[in-house]
Amino acid sequence: MCPFIxxxxxxxxxxxxxxxxxxxxxxxxxxxxxxxxESAKKRADIVVFPELSITGYPPEDLVLKPHFVKENLxxxxxxxxxxxxxxxxxxxxxxxxxxxxxxxxxxxxxxITHVYHKRHLPNYSVFDEKRYFKPGRENAFLKAKGYSFSxxxxxxxxxxxxxxxKALLKRVDFLINISASPYHIDKIKEREKLLLAKAKRFKIxxxxxxxxxxxxxxxxxxxxxxxxKSNRIIARAKAxxxxxxxxxxxxxxxxPGGCPSGNLRGCGGMTRIEEIYSALVLGxxxxxxxNNFKKVAFGLSGGIDSALVGALAVDALGKANVLALSMxxxxxSEETQQDAERxxxxxxxxFAKVPIDSIFNAYNNTLQAHFAGMDPDITEENIQARxxxxxxxxxxxxxxxxxxxxGNKSExxxxxxxxxxxxxxxxxxxxxxxxxxxxxxxRFVNRKKAIIPNSVFKRPPSAELRPGQKDQDSLPPYDxxxxxxxxxxxxDRSFSDIVKKLKNKDIVKKVLSMIxxxxxxxxxxxxxxxxxxxxxxxxxxxxxxxxxxxxSI
Numbered sequence: 327m328c329p330f331i332x333x334x335x336x337x338x339x340x341x342x343x344x345x346x347x348x349x350x351x352x353x354x355x356x357x358x359x360x361x362x363x364e365s366a367k368k369r370a371d372i373v374v375f376p377e378l379s380i381t382g383y384p385p386e387d388l389v390l391k392p393h394f395v396k397e398n399l400x401x402x403x404x405x406x407x408x409x410x411x412x413x414x415x416x417x418x419x420x421x422x423x424x425x426x427x428x429x430x431x432x433x434x435x436x437x438i439t440h441v442y443h444k445r446h447l448p449n450y451s452v453f454d455e456k457r458y459f460k461p462g463r464e465n466a467f468l469k470a471k472g473y474s475f476s477x478x479x480x481x482x483x484x485x486x487x488x489x490x491x492k493a494l495l496k497r498v499d500f501l502i503n504i505s506a507s508p509y510h511i512d513k514i515k516e517r518e519k520l521l522l523a524k525a526k527r528f529k530i531x532x533x534x535x536x537x538x539x540x541x542x543x544x545x546x547x548x549x550x551x552x553x554x555k556s557n558r559i560i561a562r563a564k565a566x567x568x569x570x571x572x573x574x575x576x577x578x579x580x581x582p583g584g585c586p587s588g589n590l591r592g593c594g595g596m597t598r599i600e601e602i603y604s605a606l607v608l609g610x611x612x613x614x615x616x617n618n619f620k621k622v623a624f625g626l627s628g629g630i631d632s633a634l635v636g637a638l639a640v641d642a643l644g645k646a647n648v649l650a651l652s653m654x655x656x657x658x659s660e661e662t663q664q665d666a667e668r669x670x671x672x673x674x675x676x677f678a679k680v681p682i683d684s685i686f687n688a689y690n691n692t693l694q695a696h697f698a699g700m701d702p703d704i705t706e707e708n709i710q711a712r713x714x715x716x717x718x719x720x721x722x723x724x725x726x727x728x729x730x731x732x733g734n735k736s737e738x739x740x741x742x743x744x745x746x747x748x749x750x751x752x753x754x755x756x757x758x759x760x761x762x763x764x765x766x767x768x769r770f771v772n773r774k775k776a777i778i779p780n781s782v783f784k785r786p787p788s789a790e791l792r793p794g795q796k797d798q799d800s801l802p803p804y805d806x807x808x809x810x811x812x813x814x815x816x817x818d819r820s821f822s823d824i825v826k827k828l829k830n831k832d833i834v835k836k837v838l839s840m841i842x843x844x845x846x847x848x849x850x851x852x853x854x855x856x857x858x859x860x861x862x863x864x865x866x867x868x869x870x871x872x873x874x875x876x877x878s879i
Contacts, residue, residue, distance in 0.1 A: 337473060337500075340365035340373040341571040343550045343563045345539030347616050348382030349394075355380060355401045358416060359408050361570055368572050371471060372413045376504055376537035377480050378428060379417040380405075383506035383537055384544075389426055389458045395419050402431060402438075409433040413470055415477060417504050425460040430477050430504055434470060442466040444479040452508060452544060452856070452864045455481075465494045474498045480505040483532070484520065495528040500575070506537040509547040509605050510859045511598065518551070518559065525553040531560065531575060538568055540612030543856050543863060545605045565596055566604040599770045602763070602857055603638075606755060609855035611642035613753050614728055623727035625714055625748075626650035626670060626677070628662030629787060630768055632732040633669050633778045635755050637771040639730060645674040649727060652679045653714045655686060657792060665779050672777045682713045689713070707791035711747025718750060728752045731852050736761040736804055738851060738862065739811045740837060741844030742797065748789075749847065754854030758861040760811060761787070761804040802833045810837045816860040821875070838875070846870045 342361035346354045358375055365373035377383055380398050388394045402418045413434045420429035420441055427443040443462025447455035466477045476498045483503045487495065495501060507517060525532045531554055538548030550563040552573055563569040596604065614622060622639050626632045632650075639648045650670040654663050670677035689709050697705075718729045731751030733743050735758050743749050756764060771777050787797040787804070801807060809828060813819040814837075821838055825831045848862050849870060860866055 336371065336471070337575040338368070338370045338372075339533055339552065339573050339575055340368065340370035341533065341535045341550045341552075341563060341569075341573075342373055342375050343535060343538050343548045343569045343571065344376065344379065345568050345612070346376070346379055346382040346537065347539075348385055348541055349388060350382065351380055351397055351401045354382060355404055358405055358414075362405070362408055362412065362414055364570055365572070366410075366412050370412060370572060372415065372502070372533075374415045374502055374504060374533060374535040375417060376535050377417040377430075377506040378419065379504075379537075381417075381419055383417075383541065383546075384453075385419070386454070386458075389419055395421050395426065406431075406433050406438055407436055410436055415502060415504060417479070417506075426458060427462060428455060428459045428479060429462075430466075430479055432466070432468060432477060439470075440466055440468055440477075442477045442479070444482060446481040446485040448481045451860070453481075465491055467494055467498065473500075475500050475502060477502045477504070479503070480507060483524065483534075492528075495530065498530060500531045500533060501528070502533045502535070504535050506546060508544040508856070509601075510861075511602060511857055512859075514547060514549055514565075514601065518549075518553075521551070521553045522557050522559070525555050526557050529555045531555060533575075538566065538608075540609040540616070540855070542613070543609075543853050543861070545609040545612075545855060545857075547601070547605065565601070566608045599766055602759075603767055603770055605857055606638050606759075606767075606855055607642045610638055610730075610753070610755050613853075613855075614643060617728075619726070619728040619752075621647040621649065621725070621727050622730050623649040623651060623718060623721050623725075624730040624732055624751075625718055626652055626666045627658075627732075628652075628665035628669070628782065629785075630764055630778070630782050631734050631756065632666075633782055634764055634768045634771065635730055635732045636669060636673050636675065637768075637777055638755055640673050640675060648673070648675040649721065649725075650675050650677050651718060651721065652677065653682050653717055654679070655682050655710055655791075657710075657795070661781060661785065665782055668779050669777070669782075672775075680717050682710065682717065685713050686710055702792075707789070708744045708747055710791050711744035711789070713747075715744075715747045715750030722752070730755055731757065731854070733757060733851075734759050734761055734764050735858070735862075736807050736811065738848060739815060739844075740801060740807060740840035741847050742801060743847065745847055745850060749851055751852050754852045757851065757854030758857045760808040762808050802837065806830070806833060807837060810834060811841070814838055814841060815862070815866060816858055842868075842872065842875065845872065 344357045380401050398419050416431045418429055420427040430442045431438050432440040445462045447459055447461050449456040468475050521532055533552050535550045536548055537546040539546055549565050552560040554560045561573045563571040624635050652666045721727055722729045729751040731754035734756050737743050768778050788795050813824045824834050845868050
């Protein structure tokens with residue numbers, strides 16, 4: 327038998343994949359103590375928690391409050407006193423003089439035996455860690471119970487190792503990485519590929535503990551795992567759920583087993599569309615519950631976007647906690663009104679109809695003298711959208727509903743939406759989902775039962791704000807809009823590059839102009855769930871006052 331196997335024979339690892347709430351240090355500590363106790367009952371030698379598990383991630387400007395940092399240290403002390411006969415690795419904010427560090431405490435037998443400070447601080451995309459923390463300088467070389475290991479934090483595992491780190495990783499028996507790695511499409515595949523490659527390169531198992539749960543616009547997918555040195559995943563925690571994964575590491579080292587790289591389906595894997603749908607459900611559920619709402623309301627038009635939002639709301643919160651409001655006008659077709667009722671019935675949610683014609687007439691009568699001699703135009707269209715926004719907010723105020731916005735990324739990109747109208751709401755569930763993805767997700771909703779009628783898929787999208795209106799009257803085909811948004815927003819391509827790829831200069835110029843000129847609208851939009859590699863908001867931060875035209879020269 328391999329001497330290394332004998333050496334590692336009694337190593338039992340517990341990975342505590344918990345769903346924290348930023349700022350709820352009492353609640354987060356309660357979860358940590360519970361998992362600490364459960365891990366000890368199962369005779370684990372080491373229990374690992376996610377990055378900044380005491381404070382929740384990302385704590386943002388909360389860490390600039392001195393009392394917040396002190397309270398986090400007091401809760402760390404509570405955890406230290408509870409950790410007996412087990413090694414616990416817990417994420418917290420450390421303070422040295424005036425400097426703050428994103429840190430991991432290594433606790434053994436009611437003592438902190440080592441504190442590791444995160445060395446590589448991400449400052450791109452949704453991350454702002456250099457705003458708050460100082461980088462650490464030292465690696466962690468730790469010994470306990472006859473084995474050696476190292477600990478690092480999230481970005482440290484993504485960064486290229488310096489000479490000292492490479493030398494260290496060749497000396498230790500395994501590496502532990504605690505993370506808060508947010509989800510976006512294909513992120514899981516990218517992350518697992520990287521970690522498998524590192525485990526193989528340094529010939530050591532990597533124990534990876536990731537956060538799970540929704541935090542404002544971010545969703546953390548979990549999927550903690552142990553990555554074996556032979557390009558296999560030894561064990562993997564659940565996706566988008568809390569989990570306590572217990573693994574006897576030596577058993578798997580003796581028999582490689584596990585899931586081979588690239589063969590994740592059937593080894594705890596999900597399809598791409600299942601991942602995205604699960605991320606949206608988790609993000610919605612946690613935003614509602616963590617912000618102390620119990621029920622949600624949304625406008626159900628009979629179109630594809632609102633139908634998808636309704637399905638997500640039911641899966642996230644249960645049908646008893648969802649209200650669908652139909653707000654037809656004289657321009658709303660019989661078909662869309664009937665589909666709205668069918669969708670609500672199929673979802674099993676409460677359904678209310680509030681016609682808006684009388685309110686719209688009151689607006690027109692009030693403004694008639696001021697608009698004398700002028701033809702109806704987008705002004706009257708937007709008034710209808712704003713009436714609907716007001717009706718939704720009235721239900722929110724009266725009954726305590728959180729209003730869900732139903733706008734998608736394609737519309738938001740080009741400003742095909744009305745400020746204080748269909749942009750109203752407390753949370754924009756699909757704001758980062760392009761129209762093409764909305765249809766894919768809607769088909770996923772119908773995978774077992776036809777919740778969304780076939781007529782909704784076939785009917786051309788329309789805001790129904792004037793007779794015979796279609797989205798394509800004002801916009802290029804959504805497939806083309808989505809392709810341009812992907813290249814310009816997510817991939818940062820120039821005007822000339824996009825024209826070269828898509829071969830339609832006039833449409834590209836029009837769409838880029840619409841994206842640029844509508845930054846002021848997006849800045850006023852409600853928060854929503856990030857699922858793309860580059861979402862509007864924290865990911866993509868553009869000035870509102872901006873004369874640069876996307877590299878058109």
